[in-house]
Amino acid sequence: STHTDHAGVLTQRQPGLKAVGLNVPTGRMNPDQVDELARLAEAYGTGEVRFTVGQNVLIVNVPQERVSALLREGLLQAWSPDPSPWFRDWWPAWGRTFAISPSSKRSGMPSSSPAP
Numbered sequence: 001s002t003h004t005d006h007a008g009v010l011t012q013r014q015p016g017l018k019a020v021g022l023n024v025p026t027g028r029m030n031p032d033q034v035d036e037l038a039r040l041a042e043a044y045g046t047g048e049v050r051f052t053v054g055q056n057v058l059i060v061n062v063p064q065e066r067v068s069a070l071l072r073e074g075l076l077q078a079w080s081p082d083p084s085p086w087f088r089d090w091w092p093a094w095g096r097t098f099a100i101s102p103s104s105k106r107s108g109m110p111s112s113s114p115a116p
Contacts, residue, residue: 006052009067012060018067019050019060022079027055036075044070 006021029037037057041049046061057079062070070076 006054006056006058009071010058014061016064017060018062018064019058020044020062020067020070021052021056021058022076024056024079033075033078040070040073040075 006019007023008021010019010021012019037049037059038047041047041059044062044066045059048060050058050060052058059070
């Protein structure tokens with residue numbers, strides 16, 4: 001199956017640089033997580049992050065030799081670069097308490113999932 005969520009370790013056009021795409025379930029972040037994301041972007045890349053249409057996040061410009069250390073950071077346990085199919089297809093709620101995802105209907109999962 002093909003995913004367009006940008007999760008995972010991705011090769012950039014610039015030689016030796018990677019982007020690390022993190023799956024942010026429902027697209028929700030708290031202030032501490034945003035601070036930690038900024039710290040990781042500065043520590044492992046150039047301080048730049050990008051957000052996807054699916055409300056996931058990319059830490060860009062990470063030198064290849066720094067990727068392994070970044071993948072061991074605690075925030076990446078919550079926002080996995082390799083999410084399970086359930087979390088990979090969990091669509092953002094955009095402020096709603098319940099979001100209905102067409103992919104959940106397709107997979108036989110409950111059609112309404114409470115947002116955390």
